[in-house]
Amino acid sequence: MPLTPAQIDQYHEHGYLIAPNVLAAADVQPVIDCIDAIVEQRARELLAQGKITELCAGQDFTRRFAGIYAQCKAIGENFDIMLLRPRAMFEFLFNDHLLDAVAQLVGSELTCNPIQHVRPKLPVTVTGEEHSSFQNVPWHQDAAVTWEEADPSDIVTCWIPLVNATAHNGCMQIIPDVHRQGYIEHQSEGGTTVKPHLLPKTPPVTAECPFGGVIFMNKYTPHLGLTNRSDTIRWTMDLRYQATGQPTGRPFWPAIVVRSPSQPASVQHSYEEWCRRWEHDLVASKGIAWHRTVPKEKRMPVKSA
Numbered sequence: 001m002p003l004t005p006a007q008i009d010q011y012h013e014h015g016y017l018i019a020p021n022v023l024a025a026a027d028v029q030p031v032i033d034c035i036d037a038i039v040e041q042r043a044r045e046l047l048a049q050g051k052i053t054e055l056c057a058g059q060d061f062t063r064r065f066a067g068i069y070a071q072c073k074a075i076g077e078n079f080d081i082m083l084l085r086p087r088a089m090f091e092f093l094f095n096d097h098l099l100d101a102v103a104q105l106v107g108s109e110l111t112c113n114p115i116q117h118v119r120p121k122l123p124v125t126v127t128g129e130e131h132s133s134f135q136n137v138p139w140h141q142d143a144a145v146t147w148e149e150a151d152p153s154d155i156v157t158c159w160i161p162l163v164n165a166t167a168h169n170g171c172m173q174i175i176p177d178v179h180r181q182g183y184i185e186h187q188s189e190g191g192t193t194v195k196p197h198l199l200p201k202t203p204p205v206t207a208e209c210p211f212g213g214v215i216f217m218n219k220y221t222p223h224l225g226l227t228n229r230s231d232t233i234r235w236t237m238d239l240r241y242q243a244t245g246q247p248t249g250r251p252f253w254p255a256i257v258v259r260s261p262s263q264p265a266s267v268q269h270s271y272e273e274w275c276r277r278w279e280h281d282l283v284a285s286k287g288i289a290w291h292r293t294v295p296k297e298k299r300m301p302v303k304s305a
Contacts, residue, residue, distance in 0.1 A: 001097070003104045011105055011156075015179030015221035016205075020213040022101050023160070027092070028212070031237065032061055032162055034088035035118070042075050043068050062163055062232035066126045081116040081237075082253070082278050089118070090271050093239065094258050098158060098214065102241045105216060106154045108261050113155055113240035114253035115145065121170045121234040124227050136170070136225045138193035142240070143219040144186040145291050146249020147299075150219075151183065153246035159215040162235035166208050170228035172215065173204040179220040188293040194222055252285035254278060 001021045003011075011017040043064075046052045051074060056067035068075045081089050092098075093112045102110060121136075142157050143150070165171040178200045187195050200222065207223070209215050217223065219240075228234050241258070242248065244266075248255045254277035256268040268274070287301030 003101050008104055011216055011218070014176040015218040016174050016176060016207070016223075017216045018207055018209050018213065019101065019216060020210050022214040023095070023097050023212050025212065027095055027097055028160075028162060030088040031092050031118075032235075034086040035162075035235070036061060036064075038079075038084060038086065039065050039068070039075070046072050046074060061235070065120050066122050066233050069122060070126050076120070079118070079120065081118050082114070082282065084118075085275050085278055087271050089116075089237075090274055092237075093256070094267075094269070098160075098239075099241075099259050101214065101216070102156060102158065103259065105156050106241065107243050108259065109244040110241050110257070110259040111244040111246075111248075111255050112258045113242055113248045114250050114255050115142075115240050115248075117238050119234075119236050119238070121225065121228045121236070123169075123231055123233070124229060125231070136227050138191050139175075139199055139222050139224045140186060140191075140193050141184060141220050141222050142217070143183050143249075144192055144194075144293065146219070147247075147251070147292055148249075148296075149247040149251065150249030153219075153242050153249070155219045155240050155242040155246075155249070157215075157217040157219065158239045158241065159209070159217065160237045160239065161209050161211055161213065162237065163232070164209075164211050165234055165236065166230075167206050167226060168228075169230040169232060169234040170226045171209065171234070172207040172223045172225055174207045174215075174217065175200050175202050175204050175222040178202055178222065179218040182220055184220075184222070186291075186293050188291065192291050192293055250290065252288055253281050 007017055043055050052071040056064045059067050184194050184198050186192055207215055244257055257266045260266045289299040
């Protein structure tokens, strides 16, 4: 469903937009199915290795991963888009319903930024980690995890729940109306977070979002993840898009053109090439510091003679 003028104004004025009904169930189901398949494969491998005793096969998408994790945390190792690289997630990067909305915010010539995540936020009763940096990310701006080269770039974060995201199962909180201040200094201690004394005093918004909805955020909008206090998994994806030709802030990873009315041949539809580029770039970028909290002179690995 296209964004309304009021929704577009909300995004630009307040630095975020909670937009229900952007995606149909059919848009998201292939991603859910591929996650189920990955969990099934990993569970069987762990069972064969004697690391778990129960496949939890009777549990659904919102519970099974947690049931296996409770037996063996290895189920969650390297569980992210650039490492899993399933075809369904690649194809979702081109989803027309999502790109139609993004184009209304940043223009029609679109590149998918290489910062892409799928996140299974587990119940705190399973992890026992109230403040786990990946489960409950602290207050931060997405600009903090890109290099300064991307400061002029108009990057929009698309936070996509694969289940209803509520305060109870660990949705985001967002600080509105401060994105025009630009970058706020962060520290690496505590998991790349805004320096506490610089955190804006504006009351946060608890950003609940239904399945099928998308939260669009400016890269300078501070946000955090709440603890999952439910008994199910809060599955989400977060993707970033920007105008083609702008720096991504991760120059060592592959950005791909996903829409171009002016140069349609530039759209990079090859799944095999996407996989090849990730395989190459993850090796080539080993040792590079991703976040700007690391001083510039220390971000690149020292090359041996």
